[in-house]
């Protein structure tokens with residue numbers, strides 16, 4: 001998979017050099033490139049924003065650098081992937097569709113994603129119209145019902161959720177099957193050794209004995225029950 005990120009804060013994406021995603025990049029499972037939007041400006045101050053037409057608070061991102069950035073990054077990507085390959089362009093945006101595990105599953109099948117990180121109050125609406133007009137597939141994705149200062153943190157989260165689903169990125173593929181949200185439920189509680197643990201208050205805490213029974217069918221049934229109970233308590237909306 002190829003991923004391009006366009007941002008005015010390239011350093012913000014440096015955590016993507018670490019851990020599983022960093023290793024996936026080094027192993028060539030993901031080709032991830034970060035681009036500075038300001039490299040597509042032409043004035044001395046490398047301006048990417050201006051005041052909103054019609055008045056109002058804050059600043060709006062100008063359309064010209066974005067249109068040039070998409071053209072430049074699209075050309076770079078098509079040089080390596082082929083002229084017939086088109087990216088999915090994702091704008092993290094609190095007014096977008098909720099990003100869920102199902103979205104992560106879908107996007108993990110993409111050959112190429114370009115993330116466009118907005119800042120300030122947002123991006124000039126004509127950028128979206130332009131991309132739709134030239135036939136680009138565009139998605140607005142929200143991490144949740146709260147407002148961040150820009151799209152960068154959302155790109156970190158979305159990229160991690162998507163890339164870990166690419167075969168070979170997570171060592172044990174089975175761990176992807178049982179985790180929270182993979183079947184629409186929250187994951188069951190986990191225990192490890194010691195089976196009997198005395199906590200710092202001196203209280204003896206035993207792991208559920210069924211987990212030591214060796215009866216795999218019973219363990220699976222118990223876990224399913226726990227998942228349902230936990231989902232009902234913490235996320236009743238998921239059960240409906």
Ligand code: ADE
Nearest residue numbers: 092093094142143148154
């Ligand atoms: N940018 C600002 N807030 C956001 C959110 N909640 N989700 C995605 N992108 C955002």
